[in-house]
Amino acid sequence: xxxxxxxxxxxxxxxxxxxxxxxxxxxxxxxxxxxxxxxxxxxxxxxxxxxxxxxxxxxxxxxxxxxxxxxxxxxxxxxxxxxxxxxxxxxxxxxxxxxxxxxxxxxxxxxxxxxxxxxxxxxxxxxxxxxxxxxxxxxxxxxxxxxxxxxxxxxxxxxxxxxxxxxxxxxxxxxxxxxxxxxxxxxxxxxxxxxxxxxxxxxxxxxxxxxxxxxxxxxxxxxxxxxxxxxxxxxxxxxxxxxxxxxxxxxx
Numbered sequence: 413x414x415x416x417x418x419x420x421x422x423x424x425x426x427x428x429x430x431x432x433x434x435x436x437x438x439x440x441x442x443x444x445x446x447x448x449x450x451x452x453x454x455x456x457x458x459x460x461x462x463x464x465x466x467x468x469x470x471x472x473x474x475x476x477x478x479x480x481x482x483x484x485x486x487x488x489x490x491x492x493x494x495x496x497x498x499x500x501x502x503x504x505x506x507x508x509x510x511x512x513x514x515x516x517x518x519x520x521x522x523x524x525x526x527x528x529x530x531x532x533x534x535x536x537x538x539x540x541x542x543x544x545x546x547x548x549x550x551x552x553x554x555x556x557x558x559x560x561x562x563x564x565x566x567x568x569x570x571x572x573x574x575x576x577x578x579x580x581x582x583x584x585x586x587x588x589x590x591x592x593x594x595x596x597x598x599x600x601x602x603x604x605x606x607x608x609x610x611x612x613x614x615x616x617x618x619x620x621x622x623x624x625x626x627x628x629x630x631x632x633x634x635x636x637x638x639x640x641x642x643x644x645x646x647x648x649x650x651x652x653x654x655x656x657x658x659x660x661x662x663x664x
Contacts, residue, residue, distance in 0.1 A: 441616050442501065449650045452616050462618035468653035469611030470532035470559075473626060473660055476607050482663035485558075485604055485625060486514035489522065491593035496576060500584035501615070502526045502648050503641070505576070511596060513548055513558070515625065520548030520556040525596065528649050529642050531561050532614055533626050539649075540630055541638055544599055545614065555613075556623040560599060565632035572598030573633065577640055601629035605664040614650055628662075 439456040441447050447455060453463030462468070489511040497504050504526040511522040524547050531543035542562035549555055562570075572594065579588040605628045612620040 439616070443648050443650070452618070455616070459616040459618065461612065461620060462616055465612060465618060465620050466654075466656040467610050467612055467620040467658065468618060469614055469622065469624060470534070470650060470652050471609065471611065471655055471658075471660070472534040472537060472652045473607050474536055476660040476662045479661040479663065482608065482661060483516065484663065485606065487597055487600065487604070488512050488514070489595055489597040491595040493589060493591050494576070494594045494596075495587055495589045496579055496581055497587040498581040498584055498644070502528060502645060503580065505596075507596065513556070515556055515623070518550050518554070518556075520550050520554070522596065523547050523549050525599075527641060528614075529638070529645055529647065530649055531559075532649050532652075533559050533561070534652050535561070542633060542641065543649075544631075546596065546599075554623070555621065556625065558600075559624060559626040560601065561627065561630040562633040562638075563630040564635055564638050568632075569634035569637050570599070570632060572596075573637055577637055580640060580644070582644060599631065601627055601631050603627075603629040605629070605662070607660055607662050609655075609658055609660045611653075611658075628664075 441452055441455055443449065452459050492508040492510065495506045497506070504524055506524050507522055509521065513520050526545055528543045528545065531540035533543065540561040541564045544560040544562065546558040547555070548557065575590065575592065575594055579590050581588045606625045607628065608623065608625050611622050611624045612618050613622060
């Protein structure tokens with residue numbers, strides 16, 4: 413009887429300790445194979461939304477409804493130094509504070525950006541050659557992302573992209589700081605009309621509650637610029653996700 417009581421006590425202590433152990437952070441994931449998008453949710457319990465969520469991104473833009481009440485996005489981007497980092501899954505850019513957008517009367521501060529090849533979002537089943545995602549956050553913690561689609565053009569390369577690509581970090585973990593004044597607005601199309609929907613972050617833990625704005629007009633990218641990125645990341649895109657009844661709206 414005494415041994416049984418001790419055994420039960422030990423089990424209770426072990427269970428308590430397990431409950432207090434935090435879930436592992438930064439569990440490795442990738443875009444292919446046994447750590448790819450189809451199994452992200454299996455890699456860690458904190459990634460469960462990647463499989464169980466009903467507002468996941470990216471999506472195929474189709475059946476969008478015109479909402480004339482949607483206002484144009486106000487882009488208030490300023491030039492400044494940018495740090496590019498090769499994090500092993502993409503090239504991400506970190507910016508100094510000061511740039512922001514105003515959408516539906518809410519100010520969202522630009523926190524950074526990243527590139528994907530091919531595009532994450534599809535337009536009528538069509539994927540574009542690359543996508544730039546600009547991440548923003550409001551003062552109360554809400555998130556809004558701008559997706560810019562890039563299409564290969566044999567003409568002139570994108571000037572702002574050329575400045576970034578001159579400092580492209582080619583090894584995982586490598587960072588390069590661009591001291592020149594770079595304005596992220598140079599990566600935007602002239603026409604800022606957009607589609608919008610509620611979605612999620614594109615990578616684990618696939619957190620939902622993100623307002624997405626996908627700009628309708630693509631931006632040109634030269635073949636050389638595209639190949640420079642594709643040589644580092646042959647494919648770093650998550651498959652499009654089920655809409656689960658979500659509405660996609662267009663402002664024009």
